Amino acid sequence: MTDGPGRFASNEASPPPTARPIRSFVRRFGRITRAQQQALDDDWTRFGIDFVPVRADLDAIFGRRAPRVLEIGFGNGEQLLASALADPARDHLGIEVHRPGIGHLLLGAARAGVSNLRVIAHDAVEVLDAMIADGSLDEVRILFPDPWPKARHHKRRLVQPAFVATLAAKLAPGGRLHLATDWAPYAVEMLAAIDGCAALENEAGPGCYAPRPAWRILSRFERRGLGLGHAVFDLAARKRG
Numbered sequence: 001m002t003d004g005p006g007r008f009a010s011n012e013a014s015p016p017p018t019a020r021p022i023r024s025f026v027r028r029f030g031r032i033t034r035a036q037q038q039a040l041d042d043d044w045t046r047f048g049i050d051f052v053p054v055r056a057d058l059d060a061i062f063g064r065r066a067p068r069v070l071e072i073g074f075g076n077g078e079q080l081l082a083s084a085l086a087d088p089a090r091d092h093l094g095i096e097v098h099r100p101g102i103g104h105l106l107l108g109a110a111r112a113g114v115s116n117l118r119v120i121a122h123d124a125v126e127v128l129d130a131m132i133a134d135g136s137l138d139e140v141r142i143l144f145p146d147p148w149p150k151a152r153h154h155k156r157r158l159v160q161p162a163f164v165a166t167l168a169a170k171l172a173p174g175g176r177l178h179l180a181t182d183w184a185p186y187a188v189e190m191l192a193a194i195d196g197c198a199a200l201e202n203e204a205g206p207g208c209y210a211p212r213p214a215w216r217i218l219s220r221f222e223r224r225g226l227g228l229g230h231a232v233f234d235l236a237a238r239k240r241g
């Protein structure tokens with residue numbers, strides 16, 4: 001049977017609205033520079049992994065079996081590139097949706113000739129569910145995720161108990177989760193999510209924040225937070241087992 005005209009006549013109930021997923025980002029169509037666009041055109045095949053809803057064979061993609069660091073929401077990618085260069089024994093995967101930022105990273109990655117870095121340009125929630133096998137990551141980093149300060153937007157925050165449980169599942173035993181934020185109320189939520197996740201152990205102890213790690217460089221968003229007089233909170237947890 002097909003839906004003909006008049007199927008939803010005025011005296012019938014309206015069709016239910018299509019449920020749209022709650023995203024932790026809005027697509028910002030900010031200006032992309034010519035160089036960033038060029039990097040997306042020229043270097044995507046070298047560094048990019050297209051989103052497809054099947055498990056990715058990361059050993060094949062990186063061409064070796066090595067511990068893997070995942071950074072979610074890498075912004076312009078400066079931290080991810082710095083880490084890939086400083087830590088060649090581990091492979092570095094980044095997930096981001098902001099095209100100018102991805103272009104910026106690809107420019108730097110191509111110039112540096114780095115071989116242990118790959119990027120997926122898609123919603124990290126869907127990437128983790130579909131493409132990343134459980135127990136396959138050595139470390140996950142989420143640095144200065146969008147704070148969504150308005151109460152009606154809190155549901156958009158990326159770091160929530162269910163997502164932390166997903167991240168814990170993707171970590172190998174002994175693997176680490178590192179979070180940072182300059183938004184104090186979000187830090188409190190992150191702490192509760194980590195302390196409430198049975199699979200994770202807060203390295204600083206329950207209810208405590210971690211010291212700033214030596215590897216974390218000053219990002220644009222951190223600099224902005226510090227300029228506004230915000231304190232910065234780091235959180236570090238280890239997967240039990």
Ligand SMILES: C[S@@+](CC[C@H](N)C(=O)[O-])C[C@H]1O[C@@H](n2cnc3c(N)ncnc32)[C@H](O)[C@@H]1O
Pocket residue numbers: 024025072073074075076095096097098101122123124125142143144145146147158219220221222
């Ligand atoms: C506030 S910025 C921080 C960027 C960077 N980590 C830094 O410290 O400069 C948050 C970034 O997370 C990205 N983001 C938010 N939700 C995401 C998601 N579900 N998947 C991928 N990227 C996401 C945004 O596009 C944005 O670039």
